Amino acid sequence: MIRFGLLFSLSASLGAQSLAVRADLLHTSVGPAIRDGIVLIQDGRIMAVGRAADVKLPEGTVVHRAKVAVPGLVDGRSTVGLSGLLNQPHDQDQLEGSAPIQPELRAIDAYNGRDLLVGYLRSLGITTVHTGHGPGALISGQTFVIKTHATEVTQGVVKTQAMVAATLGDGARSREAGKAPGTRAKQIAMLRAELVAAQEYARKLKEAEKGKEPARDLRKETLVQVLRKELPLLATAHRAQDILSLLRLAQEFNLDIVLDGGAEASLVLAELKAAKVSVILHPTMSRTFGELENASLETAARLQAAGIPFSFQSGFEGYVPKTRVVLWEGAMAAANGLAFDQALQALTITPAKLLGIADRVGSLEKGKDGDVALFDGDPFEFTTHCVGTIINGVMVSRGEETRGPVR
Structure with missing residues (x-):
């Protein structure tokens, strides 16, 4: 080695x-x-x-x-390089637990291209990964895109900022009694409040005289990028009710959103298509319990039939080896309703288009x-x-x- x-x-x-x-x-x-x-x-x-x-x-x-x-191959959503092989605190940088909303955290500042998991994916034909802060917080941070050959982060960056990662549903509930967010309503209220505050920050910046601008606020600056559609909101949601809440929030603030996960996406196909939302589908081989109890090996085929763009992802596992392999995710979908070419496109050109890098890869x-x-x-x-x-x-x-x- x-x-x-x-x-x-x-x-x-x-x-x-x-x-x-x-x-x-x-x-x-x-x-x-x-x-x-x-x-x-x-x-x-x-x-x-x-x-x-x-x-x-x-x-x-x-x-x-x-x-x-x-x-x-292009991995549509990962935490590899932030979540390391050893599964120990020192190589687990995909989730910062000190606050529920931290959009200012940059994945590029935590990525370790020398981690053995990056090499493992590379050896299986994965050349580009969309990786960064993972699900588990209301807003966990940013994602970015990098080639898997890069041992030093600056050597292979394709996109320094790709999306801002959010989570709705059980995955974003506080694990401490009495600490927000404890309910779904509180989650949406907190997101709405942050977006409104970012709108006000953007207004003050626009109207301020030169030299009298408000003090820099990294959190608000990042959310202003989301409001301006410079960065999509990548929202992990599995339950149909959370997906619909996400669509309403996106409409309220005119956001570009990408659905991450979508175990119950097949229940809201019409709504997703009407909103022109792309899906980075939950790993096909996810363990189906909790919010993923209605996940299906056939969800990819249903999205394909409905004309909804989707890609595969390695996602995040809470145990060793901390990543799946999109090649095998595509293979499972190809055995459950997708044609070969459709599955291959969901591993190559579709995620490249979704990430805005199809001029280079895919x-x-x-x-x-x-x-x-x-x-x-x-x-x-x-x-x-x-x-x-x-x-x-x-x-x-x-x-x-x-x-x-x-x-």
């Missing part, structure tokens, strides 16, 4: 390679699969995609072969980042292995992290 870490650091420091991936079956996520397809990558960018017979490779191009190749197209995942068979089959992960035109993993126990 240490040997691989040194090798990876060396390859990353050398800069992007000129290479090609040739696959028996190449999935681009934006069109039909290409048999005997090839992706040419130079200086970290995709230069050509097509049939091997139609793409001329420059002399000296290194060619990697695979049975199947797909765009680098599909194999000329001009995009050279991120490719290589497999020795159908990616959704349990016996298949990820045999290579390429990020920005560099082979950063050959699956080493999955060939033994993660420790």
Whole structure:
């Protein structure tokens, strides 16, 4: 493991390679699969995609072969890099418990790209993660987007600020008797009060004479970004009643929202579609108890049938190994109503669009980042292995992290 870490650091420091991936079956996520397809990558960018017979490779191009190749996978919602492998207080930074509302907390300030869980996801073809503060507080903080090859946070940031993470329902109730929020009504009242205060702060900033602006307030500044639709509100909600409360709050303040979780989303499909809300679906293999008692393996297929954009996520587990793998989440959905292409899109181009980064990742197209995942068979089959992960035109993993126990 240490040997691989040194090798990876060396390859990353050398800069992007000129290479090609040739696959028996190449999935681009934006069109039909290409048999005997090839992706040419130079200086970290995709230069050509097509049939091997139609793409001329420059002399000296290194060619990697695979049975199947797909765009680098995008994890729609995670806490990896903040929630670490060891499950001990020193590597658990995904939730700050000192106050129920803390939108000013930045995920980029806590991310640890050297955590073994990041490498584990990378070895399974996940090249981009939307990660940060997790569910469990009314507003827990911000999220951001980063490539999984980055050991130092500044090396791979795709978006410094992505969304502001909130939670409605049982997950945001205070665990201390008599401490707010203790009920659903109190949760919405507290959120409304914070948004109103942010509106007033924005008004004072606009009307103040130069040099007489109100003192900086990091909490209000972040919520002003939400009010201005510069940052979406990423709200974890599972019960239908909480989802509907979220929709009403969004309408009241004209917010851009993304539903995270949505175990009972199938009960409010019409309302979600009318509000044009995208869903980052609860991990398909979540344990179905408590608020997730009505979660279903078929929810993804129902969202697809209703025309509601959705993506998969690894989410957050309260026990080791602290993360799931979106590849397997997609596989479970593909076995329960989704077509292969639909499941793959929910792991690639759909989350890229949802996160506003589809100009760089999510599909194999000329001009995009050279991120490719290589497999020795159908990616959704349990016996298949990820045999290579390429990020920005560099082979950063050959699956080493999955060939033994993660420790």
